[in-house]
Amino acid sequence: MNKLYLILVSLLIASFASPGFAQKLTFSYDASGNQIERRWVCVNCLTNNNQAAAQKIANDSNIDLKKGEDFNAGRIIKVYPNPVSETLNVNWQTPEKIFLKSIEVFGMSGNRVFRATYAPGQLQAEIPFNRLPPGTYILIGYYSDSKTQSIKVIKI
Structure with a gap:
């Protein structure tokens, strides 16, 4: 029982400590200390290879990634x-x-x-x-x- 508890706790800690879930926002300032730029640093961005793989999975599954149900069409x-x-x-x-x-x-x-x-x-x-x-x-x-x-x- 203690081993199971230890495994579950370590998995939980590892999932939160993973840098893959981190979001990073960087700022640039001028000499007066005014913020001049805000930039998102993309940690898990899709590369061309990842986009091609996602599209292949979508095509195999008959899923249209760009098409969503227009819930309030005409309303x-x-x-x-x-x-x-x-x-x-x-x-x-x-x-x-x-x-x-x-x-x-x-x-x-x-x-x-x-x-x-x-x-x-x-x-x-x-x-x-x-x-x-x-x-x-x-x-x-x-x-x-x-x-x-x-x-x-x-x-x-």
């Missing part, structure tokens, strides 16, 4: 003004047969400060922020196909 929520002081205007566009069911606004502590539901043909709303304290809020739009979209809103 656009625009809020203005942001930062807001009185009333937040919200406009949205959705794909055909999908509509924005509701909008909720949450404070950073997690409490819901606003909730409203909308009809399928409605494409805009106004959210009152005048009684809310200054801070950061999260607006979440809920779609009819159970997908969501969130936007950070700042109240000044």
Whole structure:
């Protein structure tokens, strides 16, 4: 049992001590001490050989490395003004047969400060922020196909 524990601890220490996981940021300064350049030092960069090997694996696995699912295709929520002081205007566009069911606004502590539901043909709303304290809020739009979209809103 002690040997197993010793092996697990040594593997854990070795994994954190490995320089392969290190990130390095270097700075350059002028004579006055002002930062003039910030440069990332790439520890585990892909070389041409590594990129070719990764592409070969992707081709063999039928995986497209550049293609990702566009989760919110055709769903656009625009809020203005942001930062807001009185009333937040919200406009949205959705794909055909999908509509924005509701909008909720949450404070950073997690409490819901606003909730409203909308009809399928409605494409805009106004959210009152005048009684809310200054801070950061999260607006979440809920779609009819159970997908969501969130936007950070700042109240000044």
